[in-house]
Amino acid sequence: MTTASMTSGSGRLPPKRQLQRIVAASIAGNALQWYDFFLYGTAAALVFSKLFFPTGTDPLTGTLAAFAGFAVGFAARPVGGILFGHIGDRLGRKRALVLTLTIMGGATFAMGLLPTYEQVGLWAPALLVALRLVQGIAAGGEWGGGVLIISENAPPERRGFFSAWSQVGVAGGFVLSAGAFYLAQLLPDDAFMSWGWRLPFLGSIAIFALGIYIRAKLPDTAAFEAVQKEGADAKHSMPLFEVLRRHPREVLLAMGLRVAENGGSYIFLAFALAYGKFVGVASDVMLLGVMLSMTVELASIVFFGHLSDRIGRKPVFLFGAIGLVVVAFPFFWMIDTHQTPLILLAFLLGNALCHGAMVGTMPAFFTELFDPDVRYTGVALGHEIASVFAGGLSPLIATALLASFQSSWPVSLYLAGLGLMSIIAVLCARETAVNALARRQVGAAA
Template sequence: MNHALHPDDREQHRKARKAGIASFIGTTIEWYDFYIYGLAAALVFGKVFFPADMDPGVATLLSFATLWSGFIARPLGGIIFGHLGDRIGRKTTLVITLIMMGLATTGIGLLPTYAQIGVWAPVALVFLRVIQGIAVGGEWGGAILIASESAPKGKGILYAAFAQQGSPTGNLLATLAFFALSSLPMPDFLQWGWRVPFLLSAMLVIIGMVIRLTLEESADMQRLMREKKTAKLPILEVLRKHWLVVLLGAGTLPVIHVTYFKSTFALSWATKTLGYSQSTFLSIIVIALIVQFISQPIGALLTIRIDMRKAVAIMVLPEFILMPAMFFAVETNVYWIAAVGMCLATIPHAMFYGAIGGILARAFPTRVRYSGLSLAYQLCSLLVGGGTPLLAQWILNSTGSIVGVAIASALYAVVSLVCTLALLRITGHRASELSTAERDNGDPDAEAEPRRDARIGQTNPA
């Protein structure tokens, strides 16, 4: 059954679609920049930015340590840009993060090697990686909010999924860039080939800036600024009033970081230990990323249609088995078994990732939402994200077996499931209803609209 939309509703839907598409394009560029570092860390940084006579396993471990430095910096970015986003608006903040990311990524592509400047090479690499981390630490929360806060009432989780699609798309572009260069002779790849994906970032950032500058500030943020109700020190308010939600929010996210098990770590393990060629395993990752892109929005659709607790259980429980099984599938050295194993392991955490941004956005009131959302996400990134390939490589170096890595990957899913269910118990578990934080926003029109949209959604699901 179709419903004719009022002109005001049509305009809101137009703005919401524009915000969603702009968020998708912006996060695609940001994640492309972030993910090419992870691929380069697995394939080349150990050889280029550390001494040539260093043990390869140790060089890879140190390369993954530089990767982690970006994750360590991400909470700082979340605090800085969360403050700005809650004070001066989402749009301006997102423009700044995009410029920072583009400059840092292009700079990495121009860095001299260890053979040229010695220890200053890894020092400069870590510095630029930290800038990347600060930028992406402020990007994710803003992109989620510019999409979800512009959405029709009751559809925030669905529109937040636009921004989430930037992650697999950016990862896919990064992987395709390295896949295209994998046919180069190794000396050429080590000398200049690996730099090409980093230098391409400059062009992508220009495209992103043109799109991002046309964005409108979200209606929720416009209202706060108009009424002069923005928080003076959002991070302090978050820590004082919403610290439990921040901790639970961080605890929901380990399962999304299993992507670093299957891309960064698995790429290094498969090519250096199992004998896969670089191009072969990159092609498997490409297939899995296409599966992620397709399956990820299904998680958001499922979450807005049924009790969110059931949706989360449906999405996360299969990961207990499928992620550990992926490692044993890769270990067979049979291409199609490895590809199927990686694709199956991708679907649960991809669906969860499609929904969790919108779930977390509902958990905080508008005036501190950017700070709270960014702090929760980046706290998990600090403790789990960047340390994932490092942990996996250490387990492999210590035991010589992939079993411990498989067990660790399953534990990520356990933590995420428990914390997400606990969070939903506090914030509410139906997408068609206002969350606890949304009821505290002080918007006099907020109570009726979601219920009206919820009734429409029951007749004609969006």
């Protein structure tokens, strides 16, 4: 793929003031959507193992079952990526985003109404997993659209900075979900386990209404409108087949880049809460680490996105992937100390630094890998297929390793392996940032 193909098809970009409104609306919409999806991960670590997957006296076994349900949601994400990628490439980015939020909001609210295992037996986990599947389908179409609604409206030379703001919304959703559970846990333990845990889920109905209002007012992207103006020849009846025909290498590269970012983040955010319980660290300290690190990451994401405009997508992403390998062992060692400052530092290194570098660069990097007429499908496919065996399986694999070895070192090895896979993908990818390519061309001419 040529540099021109990466940056062409943008159409008439919106003025700066309108772009700022698009960014603000996208951040809010993404935060509300991912608040819903991330609730399950927090609940799986803290309450679902007891309420929906009771398996005797070993708490790790129940947690393992809860994270299996977590993985099911990720298994559905490629289906959502294909479905909403098709809608986004054929009918528009905005229409796909309204649909994903509607589906996600309904499934999350329904989780808050579910009976527990004690009340209805096996129907409880079965219904929970079914709703998690629905969440997964919606999430599979969400990320690509949330990224493209900004990146396709941004000037190419600042695409890294502007598109990184879409990830601020994702991180904000995690902060909201962790904060909701933190507040719910302030209730007496009996009240929290009886009905308090339901409040973050039931509160999603208000979030759903606000999100739909915000997204309905968003314009579609300049790139999609440019494809529309090109006529029927530019619209493919099956974008999935077209992207696999034209961009198989880019899909594989996107999957490889995604492994460390996605797998590492769910170990730091979901599994870490279960590990904290295993070693006897108070849940409120662990949740504080999640909230603090993700709050700092709101700023680091934008910084790394901006940096990728200046020096290139590859070096910034590579920094994050190498950092993941470096902190794989110290992360758990610091939690083992039971010292709150060191626990907070562990989360800051894992989330705000390593994950922030990768996820801040990823929106622009992925956008520039695919042509506009199949971009939604290509971005969603690479992003969501990798999420199945990266983010979806990482808490499950990490919990199984902990249950088998009663130690964190196998989990650290697994985490380092995820980082190595993405390092290889970065080294195999081409640079796509306009500024970095221009400097490279000037240097070659000199």
